[in-house]
Amino acid sequence: MSATAPRAEFATSERAVAERIAQSMRAIADPTRVQILRLIMDAPDGRRGVTDLAGRLGLTQPTVSHHVRIMANDGILQSAQEGRQVWYSLVPSRLADVFDFVQRSPSDAAATVVDAAVLTRITDDLAIHFSGVFSRETVADYVSSSYELLRQGAPRDRHLSSHTSQFARDRLGALVEPSAARSAAPVDVLFVCVQNAGRSQLAAAILRTLAGGRVRVLTAGSEPTETINPKIVAALDEIGVSVDGEYPKPLTDEVVRGADVVITMGCGDACPIYPGRRYLDWELADPAEMSMDGVRAVRDDIDRRVRELLNSLGSPELSAP
Numbered sequence: 438m439s440a441t442a443p444r445a446e447f448a449t450s451e452r453a454v455a456e457r458i459a460q461s462m463r464a465i466a467d468p469t470r471v472q473i474l475r476l477i478m479d480a481p482d483g484r485r486g487v488t489d490l491a492g493r494l495g496l497t498q499p500t501v502s503h504h505v506r507i508m509a510n511d512g513i514l515q516s517a518q519e520g521r522q523v524w525y526s527l528v529p530s531r532l533a534d535v536f537d538f539v540q541r542s543p544s545d546a547a548a549t550v551v552d553a554a555v556l557t558r559i560t561d562d563l564a565i566h567f568s569g570v571f572s573r574e575t576v577a578d579y580v581s582s583s584y585e586l587l588r589q590g591a592p593r594d595r596h597l598s599s600h601t602s603q604f605a606r607d608r609l610g611a612l613v614e615p616s617a618a619r620s621a622a623p624v625d626v627l628f629v630c631v632q633n634a635g636r637s638q639l640a641a642a643i644l645r646t647l648a649g650g651r652v653r654v655l656t657a658g659s660e661p662t663e664t665i666n667p668k669i670v671a672a673l674d675e676i677g678v679s680v681d682g683e684y685p686k687p688l689t690d691e692v693v694r695g696a697d698v699v700i701t702m703g704c705g706d707a708c709p710i711y712p713g714r715r716y717l718d719w720e721l722a723d724p725a726e727m728s729m730d731g732v733r734a735v736r737d738d739i740d741r742r743v744r745e746l747l748n749s750l751g752s753p754e755l756s757a758p
Contacts, residue, residue: 464511465535469494470504474539477514477527478668483726484517484526529662529725536667549588549597551677556580559602559677565747566649567609580605596670599679602646623653624750627696629708633658633685634666635724636702639736642678643743652750655692659704661685668729672736700746717746 465471476493477485491501505525508514513535515528527535560580564573583605587597594600626644628637637656645654662685670680693699693709700717701708710716719742724732 464508464513465539467504469496469500470508471539473501473504473508474513474527474535477525478536478539479728479730481728481731483728484524486522486524490525526726533664533667536671549594551584551598551601555598555675555677556584556601559598559605562646562677563602563606563609565647566606567613568649570613570649571609576605576609579609583608596674596679598677599674602677603679603681606646623651624698625653625655625696626698626700626746626750627655627657627692628700628702629657629659629688629704630702631658631660631704631723632662632666632725633687634662634664635669636719636721636735636739638665638669638680638683638685639673639724639739640700640702640719640743641683642673642680643740644747645681646678647743647747652747655696656683656686657688657692658685659688659708661687666725668724668727668732669736672729672732675733676736676740698746698750 491498514525517524560577563576584601628640630637641654641656698715724735
């Protein structure tokens, strides 16, 4: 096979992806369709009927049906009939294609401003991360200067909150003396959910932000999907937490063997059991089809559990039996 063959295959594949995304943009390049998608995304169970959509938009049902049909034909929406009622929801594999486009608001053309309460949370979280190394006042200075530097370079950064947190953490981390960075062997914590695109990524991102060198965080999925749910990325960004380049990955034997603490989140008995590890099961609703408010509720529940976990690490109760 010639050296150009792999490049040609890659180019063909990339072209197909680009064409699919372009088609999606054309299919939703209409204000009414954007409104419809927003309403479906914000529905508590991620679906709505034509009657409901028509009532909320002040349009006739035939008009809404026309727009819905176009998006269904393009594979953006899917339908499910229950009795006489037809429900429309977003095709999960298309969520990443349209989420940012649909969630974008007119104010996004203006410079991004991070709420002071979010900057305070970032400071509090990084103060925990660098506990015993930097004072909270030092952390606050670096968070503030990182925010201003990023705003100057990218004033319309839609993920300015999480980027500020990551930038400040990287800058402070570069100042840590090697001896201070080294501690006792970190605890390995593995979060496992079905798709490795929602609950496990929420937990991992929050714990990684808080833990510093005390914990090494891993994630896996019993049936991993292609990409992290963009609603998860958005919900984390709202509290100044980054996914740090994470991606869905399959559950493998060696990561379970290497973990000290294994936390399952809806994957049942898919996780193998080995002696000498601590196993926890957090019963959490799957945010995959939830509205943003539902995702935020799951995020906040996980945030509470992660903080309790971090406080307990190293305690006798968490030691393996």
